[in-house]
Structure formats: structure tokens, C-alpha cells
Amino acid sequence: MDVTRSSKIPEILKTHEAELLSEWNQELSATNTRKGLIKEAELKEECREFLKLLRIAAQSGNLSNIQAVEWREVREMLTSISRSRSHKGFTPTETATFIFSFKRPLFDRLRQQLHDPAELGDEIWQATDLLDRLGLMVVEAYQKSREEVILRQQEEMMELSTPVVKLWEGILALPIIGTLDSARTQVVMESLLQKIVETGSEVAIIDITGVPTVDTLTAQHLLKTVTAARLMGADCIISGIRPQIAQTIVYLGIDLTDVTTKATLADAFLMALKRMGTTIARK
Amino acid sequence: MERIPILQMGEFLLVTIQVDMHDRLAMTLQDDLTNRISQTNANGVLIDISALEIVDSFIGRILGNIAKMSRVMDAETVVVGMQPAVAITLVELGLSLTGIRTALNVEKGMALLRASISESAQAQAIATEWDLEDDAED
């Protein structure tokens, strides 16, 4: 890059802002295949805002380091655009196209204004470098907002997947749905035992109807939960053992003789009621 | 010397462990409890460990010993109030404390003791009847 000659880009952005904006808008609406996701007016407003911030930031003369303080507002704006694009369901390509589609209007303008081939080459290089950086930043921000969503969903799923419900005074039920891995079992175990203490429940039914398969590790986790509950003074009943799971348990040589098991949650509930000294009669 | 107090409630003894016990203190508790069972002729012991933040293998062993010793002296032991974190850790440690009866709190532990005592009393009554019948046959 030629340091003795300052870039013409800031000046072009300043003097041709209106033309650049309208050409960019045309470019965008030509490439915009997802008109349903964002309103034309909203998109125009975003372009106008971005161009304004870009012009202000470019006046500093720094066109290479977008992490510098003069580019802060541009960065913030692009981050918020990426975020909203990702929430609206745009793909990363579509999101980055917002920036990359500005290349053609800008390059056209540079070609019109600059006639020295060497200078033109330099300027186009600078412009493409700058827009690439901004585009990559947009993709990164998009990615980050997706990761945040995943993380939040994981936490929510963890909580949702372990609902300990009270069936009766002194009887809790924990319907487990999905595969039990170590991390999840620890959460399941803790929330069940905590609930036992809070409610003073003497019987807890662990229903595994929704667990697709049981391997040795899962069975061990279940046994540990049962043992821990027993140490605290509560009994566990495991219900919902499907035929395939019963077969697996026997083939794997898992010893469930110390654990009360029932075929269905209803059977387990009846047994728990009996243990609490309650009976149900049809009127 | 530091000691853990043992309260008498009717035919039961109640111990509430509230301090982080060192090993000698736990041994002292074992001695004191067995002595008190014989002195008071108690037929039930409740050990409340709801304030204990950990139970390691040593304390686990002491609890198991107390349960066995008291059984020999015709008293049932119930350990009550173990915290979830303590229970999870004990299981991970490899201790399931088999042979120790447990309950969620003092109240439920007391109910458990009463039930088991009346059960054994019933069993004894039946056994006595049988004895009488046997005698009558002679």
C-alpha cells in the first residue's frame, strides 16, 4: 500500500453517498431472494445507517484495522444486524451478502473517479480488504449468536428434561425421556434427591418408558440414584421397563434384585400408594 | 473433653450431630451411645445427621458399628436426614451402608422405630403363644 498517497475512499464515500446508497439498494434487491424475511423499507434503512457509519469511520483515514475505536459504531451496528438476521432465519451467506453486495457499487464508483491504473488497483485492494474484514466479522457475529441460542437451549433442555412431579402426598415421579448420559444423570439425580428432601417424600418413581435403550452405564446411574435415595430414607421404584430393555438388562448381567421394578407407571403408583397405607376404591 | 450430647426421649435415644466430627469424637460417640443404651434400656436410637456436610468411610463405619452394636443390645438404629450431596458422594465412594435403616427426618425416623418395635413385639407375642401351646401339649 502506498503510504504517501492517502486513500480516496473516504472522500468518495462522502461526496457520492446518495448514489452509492441507491446503487447498493438495487444490488441488494436484485440478490435478495428472501423478501419475506425482511421488509424492503427496513433493509433500506439499514443500508442508509451503515453507509453513514462507514463514512464517519472512514474519515479517520484508518481503513485496515476495524478493531480500532473509530470503527466501534460500525462493529456494533453489524453485530446487531447479524443477530437479528440469525433470529429471522437468514443463512450465513445471506447475512454476509449484505456487506459483500456493497463491493460492486463502490468499485464502480472508484473506476469512475480514478484513472491512474496503479492508484485504482491500490484503492480496489484497500476497499476489498476492508469489506472482506467487515463481512467476516458479520459471519462471526452470526455464528456467535447461534451459539448463544444453542447454549440457552441446552440449559433449557436440561431443566425441561428432569421434571420431578408430585403424584400424591409423599410420592414423587420422575419421567425420564431420552438417552441418559453421565452429565444428564447427575442433574436428574440431584434434582430428584433435592425434591425428596424438600417435599419429605418417602417414595420416588423413576419412569423410564421414554428411555430408548439402557446400557451398563445408564443402569449403573439408575442404581446409584436408587442407593442414594435409600441412604436418605426414601424408596425408589423403577417403572416402564420395556421388553427389549428387560432383555438387555439380563444379557448385560445387571443386578436389579435390590430394586423394586414395575411394568408401568400406573402399577408403580398403586404400589407406592399401598406402601403409604392408602388404597384407591372405585365408587 | 468434647462430647456429642445424647438425649433421651421416652424409650428412644436421640443424637443430633452438629459439628464436623474428628475421628476420636466419633469413637467417643460410639462408646457413649452403647453405654447409654444399656443404662436406659432404650429400644431405639435416632441419629440425626442433617447438619453433617460429609460422611466419609470412617464416619460411615462408625454409623454401621453403632447400628450393629445396638441391634445386639436389642435396640434399632435409624439414621435420619442425610443430605442429597452427602448421599451421592457416599454412593460414589462405594459405601451403601447396608444394614443401616434410614429415614428422611426425625419425625419419620421415630415413626419407623415405633412401627418396627410394635412389629417385633407382636412377633414376640405370637412366639410366646406358641410356647404356651407347646407347654400345654406336654
Added chain:
Amino acid sequence: MQKIEELKIQSSADVVLVRQAVRQFAIEVGFGLVDQTKIVTAASELARNTLDYGGGGIVKLETLQEGGRRGLRLTFEDQGPGIADIDMALRDGFTTGGGLGMGLGGAKRLANEFEIESVVGEGTRIIIVRWK
């Protein structure tokens, strides 16, 4: 910032102090209640071993920071008789001291990392790490 503390283990009252110090460290690292209980229980087992079999010694507590995760490392050292057969000592139910024989094996299960070095006649060093 890393925090280091060294405690001596010479009496059963010291074992209680070790437990309390480990609890404090575990809270500072940000362990949940169950993880706190696990590392404190492991420390209690190992401190008792150091006292009963090693004739007393020291423990070093260190907070760890590695990448994004935080952890706690405990190093127990004694100049006791050492352990002749480590595999045997780790086995559940094996004891030479009248305990339940769950101390070493149990502590290993409660930690994420477990290391043991022992030379007969010189002493024993056990390092455990638990990550958050």
C-alpha cells in the same frame, strides 16, 4: 489468580482443618454443592491415610485455571513406610489398618485425576485433581 495453601496433618483435629480448608477452596473455585462434598470427602479419606499410615505429613491445596476450566489440586505427602503394593491398596475392601478399606479407591473415584507415587521406606505422595 492462583491460590496455594499448605497444611500439616499431625492429628485427627488437623484432618478436620484440612476438610474445612478444602471446602473453602472448593467454594472459591465455584464448585457446586455436590462437587464440593465429593472433593472434601476425598480429602478427608486421604488426610486420614496420611495420618494413620504415613505417620503424619502435609497437604498442599492449589486452585487451577486451564483454558476455560477451573479446578482444585490436592497433594498429600508423608515420609511414612510407603505402600508396597499400590494395586492392592487401591482395591476396595483392602485394609491394613482396620478401616473399611474404601479410602484410596474411594478417593480415586471421587476425583477426576488421581496419581500415586510411593517408595517403601521413604514415603507416599498422592495427587488428586477435580475440575469444575
